[in-house]
Amino acid sequence: METKFGSIDEILDLLPALPDKLKGIQETLIANLIMLSEIPSPTFEEEARVKMLLQRMLECGLDTISTDEAGNGVGIIPGKDLSKNILLVAHADSVYSSKVDHAISVLADEIVGPGVADNSLGMAVLATLPNILEMLGIELEANLILLSSTKGLGRGNLDGLRFFMDNNKLPIEAGICIEGEKLGRLSYTAEGMFRGLITCRIPEVQDWQRAGQNSAIIALNDVINRILEIPIPRRPRTSIVLGAVRGGKSYNVMATQSSLRFEVRSEDAEMVNSIRERIDEIMADAQASHEAEFEFEIVSSREPGGIDVGHPLVKSCRQVMERLEVQPTIRPSMSEVSELIARGLPSVTLGITEASNLHDLNETISINPIYTGLAQLIAMLLAIDGGFCNEPEQLD
């Protein structure tokens, strides 16, 4: 395939025929997906799956592959101009415990199994990309850095990607984060966010007189009510999500422990901070009035940011999707792309296919849209490689 283009329109013209060509990679992609997905990879325990990814890359003939101290897996497809680099990221961790049966089923037009969409498919795309480029005869100018990052979800707090970015010495032009779901996903902004864990403990006392008057549930309930009283503005868009409450042991035993997991998001960093301060005040007050020990822990956090809707990288993504008749779903992200954007690297998240039953044991992806998702990715690589996604230089 020709890889020198005069304009992005020339790349767009290739698109209608591309998904059919990409069907030629079906068995290789799905075999990679099976091999990766059937290895459990809960956050902090991604080692075996990353090792498999690197082995697959090695079998494709990539000779620059490695892991780092954070356990990230990295492979490089060398380009013609060794000074240019494009970063592709797919997180290696999944939400499933290693005790879950990770066997997957390949049906006529669907693949079913825990984590196939989030994010075994993303990793399988990284593993298959060398074969895809070879099949299409594409040789890029830039090196492609294929990064499968660890410790991304929940308490992982994107630590793997942060470590890579802190220590990486290669100059990177742009980043694409790959998620299995869903085709049309386009994220180029990040909301400010923190996830909090409030725990409440009450000293255990055998006092029938006081039964019902005090308990970790009642104390936490008071805290929840007060959090709900915090005024939330419509602009900048802000939300508080109370995600999970746990507490108590049985019908008739006074609860001595309770906990609340919640998330605060806002487009404005100041708003996130002011809510955090307000929650600190509520905690201090509740501590005094309930004779309870409260702890408030920030489990993970992100700074808000993003690239402009008019950035050539975003514009190119929209053009590519439009030509492939994919409806873009634009949503702010708190995943890998937020970290890349926070570091000033123009980046987007793209999804590969349609998915359902996300995070259930029967997580399901559709096979056919995958080729459109891959076509979109290839077109974006060509567009970045051709220099069509750079911001015009500022004139003084």
Place this chain on the structure above:
Amino acid sequence: MNLNNWIKNNTIHHSQFWDLKKLVEEKEKQGMKISLCLPTLNEEKTIGKEIVMFKSELMDRYPLIDEIAVIDSGSSDATREISANFGADVYLSSDILPQYGEKKGKGENLWKAVYELNGDVIVYVDADIKNIHPRFAYGLVAPLIYRPEVHYVKAFYDRPLAFSQGIRPSGGGRVTEILTRPLFSLFFPDLTGLVQPLSGEYAVRREVLESIPFPIGYGVETSHLIDVYKKWGMEAIAQVDLDQRVHRNQETRDLGKMAFGILRAFLFRAEELGVIGELPELSTVLKQFQAHDEEFEQISHTIVEEERPPMIELPEYREKFGIK
């Protein structure tokens, strides 16, 4: 023949054959063609995965296998559609040699594969394996490529995860241990050297497959082993440890039917070979119990172990493969 020596020399772990590039080079040097046969009946949950893995790894990446064929006994689920989607050649068993009629059973599909497929070696892999891996095919084919004296390679599965002592019990499934192994110990002691004589995965050279009869039901594996042993000797047989195999577990009642079929096939072979005296006419009915509240009732299963003749005796086969 010293059975201990046989076990030592002809029992191989699949990891010996990790170098697929070398294996393919050796295969090509010999000009050998290899066919993979997956006999199916309603296997939509696992068949897609098997085909994708074998095609990707042993056809596209390392061209070890020349054809992947699904021979289906008339599945009512999407087995045939899925198989075709992922690039297997799909055959309905009843469409192959239709002039010989249609019999139901896995052995029937294995026999018809000998006519339909073109390989010098056919590797049979059951379609219900959950943890499918390319080793299930290359592990079985490799001894045939590297060792000309080996004609029949049988899989076994054994994977000690942690064992404190050097000795641990090892062997086959329930039917193997309470039926086949005692029978072999009594009548064909050399065949006790096989860890899992009933495993459904094996690779065989065409000259063997075309010259042995095929019981169409449960007895096919037992009968093949006896025939290969009698005609070519233990030196022609090898067994490969493929580690763990995850599959559906069968009910004890179903194993009863299996044992009945195997026993009939075994007795006929033993009689034919003069190992035991003349048998009376054997019943084809297995009786099992079921209970309605406090009442017990017998149910009868008719299990006929019919047999297909050696393929080489069929004029159609001789014509297709140019045998005079």
